[in-house]
Amino acid sequence: MIDLHSHLLPGCDDGAADLEMALTMARRAVDDGVRVMACTPHILPGLYSNDATGIEARVASLRQALGEADIDLTLVVGADVHIAPDLPKKLxxxxxxxLNGSRYFLLEPPHQVLPPQLENLIASLIGAxxxxxxxxxxxxxxTRTHYDxxxxxxxAGCLIQITAGSLTGCFGRTAQYLADRMLDDGRVDIIASDAHNLRARAPGLSKAREIVAARHGRELAEDLVIQKPMRILRDLPVAPHLASSRAAKFPTSQPAGEIRPFSRLFEWIRSA
Incomplete structure (x- = not known):
């Protein structure tokens, strides 16, 4: 399996606290059947000031440590990117x-309130x-009150990733309900661990994969944890699960170099 969302890199965000924890998390992922893991630390202005250069160096160091510890896990570079006014420019x-130098990247919106220009931001990013x-x-x-x-x-072309632990109930009933509903509605494109530690946020995809296989069939389960992640890392086209049967509700392309402004969105986040 391929896990596209993890906080495995030690000491750079709220994930693995040190190298020992990172190696133990990696072993657990391999034991669960994961063979490729994206290292995706938070990039959040004012809190986690990670960038491509620093992440690449940390990934190279962890790769070496995995080899010395005889842990058969392939690492690729990525980031868990929060909204910022210069996001299109920095991408x-x-x-x-x-993710692995592809056109794909993880985008984490604010948790508490829907940003008022989120759809415009996503349209701008896709247009770029x-x-x-x-x-x-x-x-x-x-999400529950703004499911639409x-x-x-x-x-419109934004892929959707749910957390494996949501399907197994680790994040409570609401997250489990919404994860099940999204699967039933065909809105899920990827399942990832979002692993942070060895306790409540541990690595692992197999339990979620089996839940999907039991309810929706083995083909979809493998698509969400193997086939689509593999295409993403190879920078191949990946259509949203229901893209062929749904019409986009807002434009997904713009003239080159034209980025819709969303600075007000960032100001709103900072003041929230």
Whole structure:
């Protein structure tokens, strides 16, 4: 399996606290059947000031440590990117890394309240040639009352990633309900661990994969943890699950170099 969302890199965000924990998390992931893991630390202005250069160096160091510990896990570079006013620019100049150098990147919206210009931001990013992967919408406080936003974003080309632990009940009943509903509605494109530690946020995809296989069939389960993640890392086209049967509700392309302003969105986040 391929895990596209993890906080495995030690000491750079709220994930693995040190190298010992990172190695133990890696072993647990391998024991669970994961063979490739994206290292995706938070990039959040004012709190986690990670960038592509620093993440690449940390990944190289952890790769060496995995080899010395005889842990058969392939690491790729990425980031868990929060909204910022210069996000399109920093993606364009490579300051913020995409997943394995592809057009795809993880985008984490604010948890508590729906940003008022989120759909415009996503349209701008897609128009600039990037494909956002919205992380764990089932765990966002605003999703239940704005479920239609997830539908429109997905239809417009933004991929949707849910957390494996949401399907198994680790994040409570609401997250589990929304994860199940998104699967039933065909809105889920990727399942990832979002692993942070060895306790409540541990690595592992197999339990969630089996839940999906039992309810929706083995083909979909493998697609969410193997086939689509593999295509993303190879920078191949990946259509949202329901893209062929849904019309986008807002434009997904713009003239080159034209980015819709969303500075007010960032100001709103900082003042919230």
């Amino acid at each position: 364009g100049d490579g300051t913020i890394p995409t 040639g990037f494909v956002p992967i919205m992380t764990h919408p089932e765990r966002l406080a605003w 936003v997830v539908d429109r974003i997905n239809a």
